[in-house]
Amino acid sequence: MENKSGLMRWLTTTNHKDIGLLYLVTSLYFLMVGGSLALTFRLQLAFPQADILSASAFNQAITMHGLIMVLWAISPFAFAFANYIVPIQIGARDMAFPRLNALSYWLYLFSGLLAALSFFLPGGAPDVGWTYYVPLSTPKFTPQPGVTVAALALAMLVASVTVGTINFIVTIATLRAPGMGWSKLPMFTWGILYTVLLMLFAFGPVAAGFFLLAIDRVFGTAFFTSPEGGAILWTHMFWFFGHPEVYIVLAPAIGVVGDVIETFTRKPLFGRKYILIAFGIASFISFIVYVHHMFATGINPIIREVMSITTESISVPFGVIMLSFIFSFYKARVRIKTPLLFAIGSIVLFIVGGITGVFNSSIALDRFIRGTYWVVAHFHYAMVGATLFGLLAAMYYWYPKITGKMYDEKLGKIHFAIAFIGFNLLYFPMFIIYEMPRRVNTYFVEEWIPMNQLATLGGYVFGFSFLIMVYNLLKSLKTGSPAGNNPWGAWTLEWMTTSPPPPHNFDFDPMISGNQITFYTNGGVPHKHVEYHTMMPMLLSVSLMLSFFGLMMYTPLFVIGAAMLAAVLTKWLIDDVYDRFVIPEPENTMKWPFDHMNRLKFGVWMLVISEAMLFAALFGAYSLLRINLIGEWPYGPAVHDVRLGGINTIILLTSSLTVVLAVAYAKMGDQRKLLYSLGATYILGLVFLGLKGYEWMKLYDEGFTLTSDLPSSLYYVMTGTHAAHMIAGMIALTYLIVKAFRGVYNEKNYDGVEAFGIYWHFVDIVWIFLFAIFYLM
Amino acid sequence: MTHGMVLQIPGEPAGTWYSLFNLYFSLGLLVGSVVVGMLLYFVWKYRESVSNESDDIKPGVVPGERSNIKLIMVFFGLTSIILFTLASYSILVTNYVEKVPKADDIFEVTVQGFQWGWRFIYPNGTEVVGEVVVPKDKIVVFRITSMDVFHKFQLIEFRTGADALPGAFNVIWIKPTQAGTYTIQCYELCGIGHSLMVATLRVV
Numbered sequence: 001m002e003n004k005s006g007l008m009r010w011l012t013t014t015n016h017k018d019i020g021l022l023y024l025v026t027s028l029y030f031l032m033v034g035g036s037l038a039l040t041f042r043l044q045l046a047f048p049q050a051d052i053l054s055a056s057a058f059n060q061a062i063t064m065h066g067l068i069m070v071l072w073a074i075s076p077f078a079f080a081f082a083n084y085i086v087p088i089q090i091g092a093r094d095m096a097f098p099r100l101n102a103l104s105y106w107l108y109l110f111s112g113l114l115a116a117l118s119f120f121l122p123g124g125a126p127d128v129g130w131t132y133y134v135p136l137s138t139p140k141f142t143p144q145p146g147v148t149v150a151a152l153a154l155a156m157l158v159a160s161v162t163v164g165t166i167n168f169i170v171t172i173a174t175l176r177a178p179g180m181g182w183s184k185l186p187m188f189t190w191g192i193l194y195t196v197l198l199m200l201f202a203f204g205p206v207a208a209g210f211f212l213l214a215i216d217r218v219f220g221t222a223f224f225t226s227p228e229g230g231a232i233l234w235t236h237m238f239w240f241f242g243h244p245e246v247y248i249v250l251a252p253a254i255g256v257v258g259d260v261i262e263t264f265t266r267k268p269l270f271g272r273k274y275i276l277i278a279f280g281i282a283s284f285i286s287f288i289v290y291v292h293h294m295f296a297t298g299i300n301p302i303i304r305e306v307m308s309i310t311t312e313s314i315s316v317p318f319g320v321i322m323l324s325f326i327f328s329f330y331k332a333r334v335r336i337k338t339p340l341l342f343a344i345g346s347i348v349l350f351i352v353g354g355i356t357g358v359f360n361s362s363i364a365l366d367r368f369i370r371g372t373y374w375v376v377a378h379f380h381y382a383m384v385g386a387t388l389f390g391l392l393a394a395m396y397y398w399y400p401k402i403t404g405k406m407y408d409e410k411l412g413k414i415h416f417a418i419a420f421i422g423f424n425l426l427y428f429p430m431f432i433i434y435e436m437p438r439r440v441n442t443y444f445v446e447e448w449i450p451m452n453q454l455a456t457l458g459g460y461v462f463g464f465s466f467l468i469m470v471y472n473l474l475k476s477l478k479t480g481s482p483a484g485n486n487p488w489g490a491w492t493l494e495w496m497t498t499s500p501p502p503p504h505n506f507d508f509d510p511m512i513s514g515n516q517i518t519f520y521t522n523g524g525v526p527h528k529h530v531e532y533h534t535m536m537p538m539l540l541s542v543s544l545m546l547s548f549f550g551l552m553m554y555t556p557l558f559v560i561g562a563a564m565l566a567a568v569l570t571k572w573l574i575d576d577v578y579d580r581f582v583i584p585e586p587e588n589t590m591k592w593p594f595d596h597m598n599r600l601k602f603g604v605w606m607l608v609i610s611e612a613m614l615f616a617a618l619f620g621a622y623s624l625l626r627i628n629l630i631g632e633w634p635y636g637p638a639v640h641d642v643r644l645g646g647i648n649t650i651i652l653l654t655s656s657l658t659v660v661l662a663v664a665y666a667k668m669g670d671q672r673k674l675l676y677s678l679g680a681t682y683i684l685g686l687v688f689l690g691l692k693g694y695e696w697m698k699l700y701d702e703g704f705t706l707t708s709d710l711p712s713s714l715y716y717v718m719t720g721t722h723a724a725h726m727i728a729g730m731i732a733l734t735y736l737i738v739k740a741f742r743g744v745y746n747e748k749n750y751d752g753v754e755a756f757g758i759y760w761h762f763v764d765i766v767w768i769f770l771f772a773i774f775y776l777m
Numbered sequence: 778m779t780h781g782m783v784l785q786i787p788g789e790p791a792g793t794w795y796s797l798f799n800l801y802f803s804l805g806l807l808v809g810s811v812v813v814g815m816l817l818y819f820v821w822k823y824r825e826s827v828s829n830e831s832d833d834i835k836p837g838v839v840p841g842e843r844s845n846i847k848l849i850m851v852f853f854g855l856t857s858i859i860l861f862t863l864a865s866y867s868i869l870v871t872n873y874v875e876k877v878p879k880a881d882d883i884f885e886v887t888v889q890g891f892q893w894g895w896r897f898i899y900p901n902g903t904e905v906v907g908e909v910v911v912p913k914d915k916i917v918v919f920r921i922t923s924m925d926v927f928h929k930f931q932l933i934e935f936r937t938g939a940d941a942l943p944g945a946f947n948v949i950w951i952k953p954t955q956a957g958t959y960t961i962q963c964y965e966l967c968g969i970g971h972s973l974m975v976a977t978l979r980v981v
Contacts, residue, residue: 055969129966135943136926136967141892184839227944231927265823266832268840274849296929296940298947301875305868312864319856320849326812327848329819333828336820344820348813355805358860362867364790364797364874367949368936371929371964435933437964440972486836496837517837 012533014098020084027077034068046456058441059127066130072112078252082192088494091177091510096170106541107160115153118146134224134234152548158207166606168196176590179512186492191255202244204613209237221713228628239290253390257343263490264340265332271324278317311361338412342393349385377430404499405480411472419465425458504529604755645775655684666750788953794936885918890928890941893970908977929965953980
């Protein structure tokens with residue numbers, strides 16, 4: 001395809017570096033929005049009983065500040081660098097799925113705009129806190145549509161994150177330059193790998209939580225309004241995601257700090273291997289500490305005590321990481337440049353944030369501390385201090401690579417000094433007035449005034465420091481001296497190409513032999529670059545945003561959005577059928593753990609893990625509700641037709657069999673039998689869905705409806721989610737059948753069929769569990 | 778009202794809470810200062826203009842491993858010991874805070890949080906909104922619930938609190954030893970009246 005220029009280039013690009021820049025600009029925009037909200041409510045808090053923001057406006061401001069900063073600003077800021085740098089650091093030409101990479105970005109942008117749009121709706125933006133605690137966020141207490149719109153925006157963001165996660169895992173696992181073993185991956189790539197692995201397991205459950213909440217809000221079910229589910233169910237579903245999210249935000253910064261320390265101390269990172277092991281352990285533990293957010297809810301004391309201990313112990317790997325970072329400076333040659341200053345700032349602030357977080361691991365201390373400014377100060381030291389300072393280090397570190405120009409070093413150092421002072425002025429006073437409740441728009445205690453005013457002053461100083469950065473970076477675009485390929489004398493691959501790098505990153509593919517990075521000579525003929533452009537990812541995201549917005553506000557808009565979505569999907573699949581978007585598997589890569597693992601298959605495996613987490617969360621919700629409703633939950637066979645369900649189970653299992661046959665025939669190259677098996681799978685799927693629909697109608701006639709009680713709500717939601725997964729599978733199946741008609745599958749090319757098979761088996765297995773818990777128990 | 782580190786302990790469990798908090802605080806301060814001090818010292822001592830160390834980072838060469846397993850084990854051991862110490866004491870205090878002490882005459886008050894205020898129901902069935910009066914030197918138990926949304930019942934000066942959830946009861950106890958007026962406030966965002974969801978605890 002032809003190269004595009006101007007606006008069209010940005011709307012249609014699939015190049016990871018362009019997408020990285022789009023992420024950069026967008027995340028800085030959201031950082032500014034979230035920051036402005038914070039500056040507004042800091043002004044309100046500078047004076048007791050001030051009248052700048054009403055209680056409602058204040059609650060909207062803090063809610064949107066939290067949502068935007070955590071989900072739409074800081075993590076995407078990290079993914080700006082991840083998109084730009086990771087493929088180059090591993091020696092790849094692009095991401096594994098460039099088009100899906102573009103989709104991730106556009107879903108991210110439009111989900112953010114959808115969330116921000118809620119400010120302009122009647123009743124305003126959500127005012128329930130970014131944690132969306134129920135029952136406050138159920139319609140009885142907050143009927144305004146903004147709460148639902150932002151929840152739907154979040155669902156859209158989860159889609160973006162899931163696609164991005166899969167893309168990064170597959171890219172890092174399968175597109176590394178030959179010889180680049182795991183021990184040779186740069187720290188930043190490791191940081192991103194940990195980030196996406198955490199995302200893979202954390203985002204499914206929160207999607208399930210917001211999904212249930214959206215159903216409560218739109219259809220009037222009672223998952224979160226009933227005492228049996230309610231607050232406890234929500235806090236479980238939210239914090240299972242919420243705690244790992246802290247490390248999701250942090251991990252890229254740890255990676256940046258690792259690379260920056262290595263480059264500016266002129267020594268290999270101290271204890272690199274142990275840092276990585278420690279982070280792996282911490283990532284794992286991060287999923288079993290989340291109850292420390294629920295110490296005061298009165299849940300089972302044994303679970304609380306266990307999670308109190310796991311929370312204390314998660315500090316041990318972080319202690320090892322930080323001490324290793326510090327010892328990297330021992331007997332080194334420290335070049336004090338702006339990126340290093342920010343990296344050191346990140347370490348110092350993380351130490352403060354980490355130590356003050358240990359306080360919350362103690363149940364006795366946390367019973368009081370939860371909900372106070374201590375918590376606000378602590379997590380801002382961790383999430384803003386450690387993370388944002390780490391990412392600002394990245395900004396200065398890679399600016400010369402991205403632009404080809406050197407920034408103004410003196411202004412960079414001034415930025416650091418003002419940012420560091422402003423930050424501490426902003427958050428340290430909050431430790432001093434730690435007994436003040438968070439999220440209050442007014443207070444009556446005079447002793448709290450001075451520290452609040454200091455914090456507000458600090459907020460404005462901190463905010464101002466960003467203007468220095470923006471000025472510096474914009475000015476240096478024009479007047480900066482040329483940076484050259486490797487201004488820092490770093491060892492990693494991104495510094496072994498031009499600044500900025502060519503679209504395909506390297507003229508000759510890199511490889512590592514021993515410890516030496518070399519390049520394939522390829523007979524002196526440089527790699528020929530092909531640009532892929534498509535507007536479908538952008539259009540798909542727009543149509544999704546329109547339909548979500550229309551669903552809540554204006555039905556015709558929903559119809560338009562949905563029609564557009566269908567058209568875009570069709571166009572996308574047609575592009576594929578006609579092979580308009582084929583990126584050849586690169587030959588020179590390091591693969592792991594399977595030599596022949598193809599990108600698509602690997603990607604589907606990751607998708608299955610992510611979907612399994614979503615269903616696991618729903619099964620978790622089922623368990624909690626069923627335990628709380630013991631004695632009232634109807635015995636399965638008394639409500640459901642076991643015979644019909646059994647027949648359906650057999651039908652679905654048979655369809656798994658026909659998929660196995662399809663894969664086998666594809667491998668044999670038997671086109672006719674391949675078509676028959678795919679067709680049989682399709683028909684079996686249709687029969688299953690038909691019977692399912694019949695069952696639903698019969699149950700509705702019997703008065704077993706979506707809103708009649710919790711067991712019935714859960715039945716419809718869980719079997720409905722399963723049916724939606726089947727329908728998605730059947731859309732993919734339609735595509736496979738069209739391709740099989742065209743005879744593209746043969747002995748060499750059967751990955752599409754195999755990948756579909758993995759997904760289909762997964763959907764079948766989920767059904768077996770659903771059948772067991774609803775029909776038989 | 779007590780502020781910052783100023784101790785005016787109105788009774789239990791505030792006294793015990795402070796002893797735990799002070800342990801965490803002093804160990805945290807000690808560890809934090811040592812570690813940050815070490816970092817800044819290394820940065821200064823080995824700055825490029827004075828450092829005699831070699832430059833081991835070469836473009837295009839993957840650097841080797843630099844580590845010292847003994848030192849890593851020391852890191853691991855030290856952080857573990859510190860955290861184990863903190864955790865052990867924390868568990869003792871937690872058991873103390875969470876278990877209502879045995880006593881013959883426990884004064885039990887039921888607390889209902891609502892948008893936006895606190896209702897107190899005395900043992901004799903009297904209901905009061907906004908102020909609760911409890912006896913000095915006795916164990917006072919609060920059984921906390923909510924009539925609508927998620928609140929948190931916080932006895933600021935007594936350094937204890939619990940979430941108020943609809944359909945559930947959480948229990949906390951205090952033993953006031955100083956007569957006086959203390960503040961009760963909601964510590965979980967519960968809507969536009971959240972900041973004003975305050976009540977008074979009077980110890981007589």
